[in-house]
Amino acid sequence: VGADREAEEEVSFRKDGAAALDWAARYLERVGELPVLAQVEPGEIRSRLPTSPPERGEPFANVLRDLDEILLPGVTHWQSPRFFAYFSNRASEAGILAELLAATLNSVGFLWRTAPAATELEFLTLDWAAQLLGLPSGWHGHIEDTASTSTIAALAAAREANGGSFVVCSEHAHSSVDKAARLLGLELRKTPSDEMFALRPDALDLTDAAAVVATVGTTSTASVDPVEVIADACADAGVWLHADAAYAGSAWVCPELRWSQRGVERADSLVVNAHKWLFTPMDCSLLWTSRPEDLRRAFSLVPEYLRTSESVDSLSEYGPALGRRFRALKLWAVLRCYGREGLQAAIRETIRLAKLFERWVEAEPGWEVCAPRHFSLVCFRRDGSDEENEEILERVNRSGELFISHTRVGGRYVLRLAIGSDRTTEADLERAWEVLRSSEAS
Numbered sequence: 001v002g003a004d005r006e007a008e009e010e011v012s013f014r015k016d017g018a019a020a021l022d023w024a025a026r027y028l029e030r031v032g033e034l035p036v037l038a039q040v041e042p043g044e045i046r047s048r049l050p051t052s053p054p055e056r057g058e059p060f061a062n063v064l065r066d067l068d069e070i071l072l073p074g075v076t077h078w079q080s081p082r083f084f085a086y087f088s089n090r091a092s093e094a095g096i097l098a099e100l101l102a103a104t105l106n107s108v109g110f111l112w113r114t115a116p117a118a119t120e121l122e123f124l125t126l127d128w129a130a131q132l133l134g135l136p137s138g139w140h141g142h143i144e145d146t147a148s149t150s151t152i153a154a155l156a157a158a159r160e161a162n163g164g165s166f167v168v169c170s171e172h173a174h175s176s177v178d179k180a181a182r183l184l185g186l187e188l189r190k191t192p193s194d195e196m197f198a199l200r201p202d203a204l205d206l207t208d209a210a211a212v213v214a215t216v217g218t219t220s221t222a223s224v225d226p227v228e229v230i231a232d233a234c235a236d237a238g239v240w241l242h243a244d245a246a247y248a249g250s251a252w253v254c255p256e257l258r259w260s261q262r263g264v265e266r267a268d269s270l271v272v273n274a275h276k277w278l279f280t281p282m283d284c285s286l287l288w289t290s291r292p293e294d295l296r297r298a299f300s301l302v303p304e305y306l307r308t309s310e311s312v313d314s315l316s317e318y319g320p321a322l323g324r325r326f327r328a329l330k331l332w333a334v335l336r337c338y339g340r341e342g343l344q345a346a347i348r349e350t351i352r353l354a355k356l357f358e359r360w361v362e363a364e365p366g367w368e369v370c371a372p373r374h375f376s377l378v379c380f381r382r383d384g385s386d387e388e389n390e391e392i393l394e395r396v397n398r399s400g401e402l403f404i405s406h407t408r409v410g411g412r413y414v415l416r417l418a419i420g421s422d423r424t425t426e427a428d429l430e431r432a433w434e435v436l437r438s439s440e441a442s
């Protein structure tokens, strides 16, 4: 009976697997035709689903059917070529397939012994990524789920290293810095920024500070803090420098964009999210440090049941989580299937399109670009009140044709269009601009 059941499960896994892969392929083909922002009301999807789990197991085909019929209308399509909100991100085919394989292996890497390949591939891919981005050799790199966790890990190490009591960042730093400071019991001091939305280093007072977080590519406008000058101040004061390049760090695969990396080589830690602009499925946050021993001091805790005879580093000793997914597999797949040239071409194309959009806005009477564009994010607005701009955003997002987000800079409501998909074409951008312009008239 056991053997029969196994044979049956194998057949159904192949059959369901083929159907799921076919579903995924068809989805990627047609995602550009679906409304980018889910056109549902809160609670609508849940109300269409049974309130209790089934008593008896169902065929997997039912799951696929309900994915299509019930869940899909409630999906906001991050894979759409006209998803321009936040920092848009596309999961590439190589990354998607590697996620399937990682789930199949289900490695849980809390010790080298529980996942030798996952552990060693994580070290290797982080070394590869460091080479691709032009980072110093010899840094210790590992993967966390998100930049939020990476920053918690970095600031915990900083607190351990120098016993400082507060963290400094610019007013434009991401809220994950606030959250990390709050969790770690560190005070957060925000310094003002200059007219380019970059941290003003003359305003730094680092006596008794634990760390400075310098951002390369802030969330609002992708502004770049003067990391080199901040690094001098940190070195003088014995303060940890954490660089948050969660979005813009991927741009360093292109040598012409490494001007924004200046000073990062002197950071004590650096976070870059491969799941933002490096075509890797969520979640994959790359955290490097030049001071791995400090991370280890902050996080290493080895109870008896985890002691082994191997004298090999366990990556769980460098961050908060014990059980770790095989995330390196998807990053490895992406780096191999794109190669340096493929990544450069993809990043350059997103930037070319952003430049093009910026030019269209500049050339259009009644519209203005609101912040310098460094990468693939354009901040812009229509002449008029904040309310009118908010109305434009709501209208275009409701249209389902594109999805954009907003921020507030210099006290004004500003629209943001970020390009992060290598599937976005000039035609997609033209369509987006057409919808934006027509929406102001109505």
Ligand SMILES: Cc1ncc(COP(=O)(O)O)c(C=O)c1O
Pocket (backbone or CB within 6 Å): 087, 145, 146, 147, 148, 149, 174, 176, 215, 217, 218, 219, 244, 245, 246, 247, 273, 285
């Ligand atoms: C500059 C910056 N840092 C950190 C984060 C947080 O990223 P995550 O969602 O991976 O925690 C973001 C998110 O957009 C960001 O823009």
